[in-house]
Amino acid sequence: MSCFLLVAGVSESFAASPVIEPEHSRNLRNLETAPMLFEYHRQTTGNNLQYFTYPRRDTTFRKNFTKTESNALLYFDNVHGAGILGNGLSVKDTIPRIAIAASIIGGIDYRSGESLGDQVWTGRDYRVSNKSIGDTIWPGVDGGIYLRGFVDSVDFFLDARIYSEGHSAKSPKSFDGEFLEVQHEENNSGVEYTSYARYRTHFAFNYDWLRLDFGRDVMHWGPGYYNNLSLNQFALPYNMLSLDMMIGPLRVMSFYADLRIYNNSMSMSNKTTRNLFGHRYELAVGNATFGISELQVLYDNMKPWLFIPTAPLFMEKGNYSENSNNGSISFDFNYRLFNAVRLYTEFFLDDMESPISLIRNDNIEAKWAWMAGFQAGHDFYYKGHKIEAGTIFEYARVEPYVYTHFEKNTAQVAHLGFPLGNQGGPNSRTIDWNVFARLDGHIFASVRQTWFWKGTDYGSAVNDTTPKNHLKIPKKFLDGAKLQYMLSPAICYEGLRFSFLGELTLIDDKKAYIRAGFKW
Numbered sequence: 004m005s006c007f008l009l010v011a012g013v014s015e016s017f018a019a020s021p022v023i024e025p026e027h028s029r030n031l032r033n034l035e036t037a038p039m040l041f042e043y044h045r046q047t048t049g050n051n052l053q054y055f056t057y058p059r060r061d062t063t064f065r066k067n068f069t070k071t072e073s074n075a076l077l078y079f080d081n082v083h084g085a086g087i088l089g090n091g092l093s094v095k096d097t098i099p100r101i102a103i104a105a106s107i108i109g110g111i112d113y114r115s116g117e118s119l120g121d122q123v124w125t126g127r128d129y130r131v132s133n134k135s136i137g138d139t140i141w142p143g144v145d146g147g148i149y150l151r152g153f154v155d156s157v158d159f160f161l162d163a164r165i166y167s168e169g170h171s172a173k174s175p176k177s178f179d180g181e182f183l184e185v186q187h188e189e190n191n192s193g194v195e196y197t198s199y200a201r202y203r204t205h206f207a208f209n210y211d212w213l214r215l216d217f218g219r220d221v222m223h224w225g226p227g228y229y230n231n232l233s234l235n236q237f238a239l240p241y242n243m244l245s246l247d248m249m250i251g252p253l254r255v256m257s258f259y260a261d262l263r264i265y266n267n268s269m270s271m272s273n274k275t276t277r278n279l280f281g282h283r284y285e286l287a288v289g290n291a292t293f294g295i296s297e298l299q300v301l302y303d304n305m306k307p308w309l310f311i312p313t314a315p316l317f318m319e320k321g322n323y324s325e326n327s328n329n330g331s332i333s334f335d336f337n338y339r340l341f342n343a344v345r346l347y348t349e350f351f352l353d354d355m356e357s358p359i360s361l362i363r364n365d366n367i368e369a370k371w372a373w374m375a376g377f378q379a380g381h382d383f384y385y386k387g388h389k390i391e392a393g394t395i396f397e398y399a400r401v402e403p404y405v406y407t408h409f410e411k412n413t414a415q416v417a418h419l420g421f422p423l424g425n426q427g428g429p430n431s432r433t434i435d436w437n438v439f440a441r442l443d444g445h446i447f448a449s450v451r452q453t454w455f456w457k458g459t460d461y462g463s464a465v466n467d468t469t470p471k472n473h474l475k476i477p478k479k480f481l482d483g484a485k486l487q488y489m490l491s492p493a494i495c496y497e498g499l500r501f502s503f504l505g506e507l508t509l510i511d512d513k514k515a516y517i518r519a520g521f522k523w
Contacts, residue, residue: 025236109146116514226347403462430458
């Protein structure tokens with residue numbers, strides 16, 4: 004153990020990217036473990052103004068590029084020259100104008116769980132089959148290229164990998180919710196393997212206070228970590244365009260995403276478009292941050308004008324057919340105390356008959372959600388080792404029919420059948436509590452507990468439609484819903500080129516995830 008700690012103490016991870024990204028919780032895992040968790044930890048324990056719009060530019064990317072990336076498989080910049088096969092370079096103080104680094108990246112996974120491969124399309128939503136016995140993925144092998152760099156005002160990165168997996172289930176389903184291709188051998192009734200490809204990328208233009216970013220990723224808006232209601236980092240990735248502007252203490256982001264309705268790439272139904280436009284406004288003053296997020300989903304009705312950041316989406320919604328667009332707005336507030344604690348909340352409004360109907364909350368037209376939480380953290384040193392420790396607690400309530408729409412498979416606030424916001428979906432309650440720590444930036448451990456309730460009545464799936472006589476239908480929130488309790492310990496090691504990750508989920512929805520990864 005002492006040798007292991009020594010290696011961890013002197014190792015230095017290289018995983019630079021021009022953007023601070025949401026978590027890669029399903030695939031494209033790299034050497035960093037829970038990077039967004041420690042980004043939120045930094046905001047909790049730091050002194051800078053707090054902003055909660057991700058992905059966003061990493062301003063240290065260019066300054067530290069040679070130091071962090073010169074050990075890459077292929078490296079070049081206009082100041083230090085070229086490096087090959089990770090031989091490193093002598094670092095000069097001058098920041099390059101042009102730089103690029105390329106690495107091979109990959110790993111091997113073991114995944115096993117009661118709900119792996121059990122997601123089936125019911126015509127309403129993706130649900131877990133009661134008849135399934137789960138699945139074991141072994142071996143799960145992935146490999147590809149990790150490219151990053153910049154040229155003048157442009158920066159970019161690409162993480163692209165091909166996956167091949169063996170499954171114990173006879174009819175395996177995608178564990179990450181995206182397209183999965185099943186390969187059979189001739190004259191053999193068993194499944195031989197599955198294969199698929201995944202990538203995330205950003206290509207951005209920077210000019211002083213403005214950044215225009217083309218990419219494939221996931222937006223995460225708001226001060227929560229697990230349970231943000233408007234756009235959540237644990238949604239599935241999508242192609243997008245964003246305009247990020249900093250005007251003094253005010254951050255304004257305008258955003259467009261190309262969404263998909265079905266996760267079958269062979270389906271001709273995906274030729275019908277589902278588009279998302281969003282605006283976020285954040286004002287940071289001292290230790291407080293005020294945020295407003297607004298979304299508008301359009302079905303087969305593209306309106307590029309909605310990208311304009313000064314066009315209020317909640318007003319523009321009334322200019323288009325009600326059946327082909329779906330709008331929402333949320334308000335969030337965050338306050339930091341003593342550089343050790345953050346208190347935050349978010350209120351999400353999908354629809355309402357009138358303000359009084361929200362107070363009464365007696366019919367299904369009152370579609371709203373609420374989240375509240377706190378995060379505490381502290382950094383300290385013990386015998387020369389840095390320890391970052393903290394805890395995070397969140398509560399989220401999502402009323403029935405939130406994220407839904409009038410007709411199936413149209414303007415739901417969803418991508419590939421999963422919500423863009425809180426992953427519990429409509430008619431759910433979630434409580435998350437995580438205690439975590441990281442040693443010298445390389446050894447990570449956490450224990451997460453989740454209490455989850457999910458309704459089964461109509462209105463509990465994103466594809467459930469609002470009945471015509473909705474004002475006469477009483478609301479049933481979690482009527483008869485059973486508690487699911489998950490206890491999830493995890494331990495990870497992050498090195499210069501290799502990493503190890505082990506996660507278990509106990510009690511309900513049991514599963515295991517073990518991964519060894521590399522970057523060279």
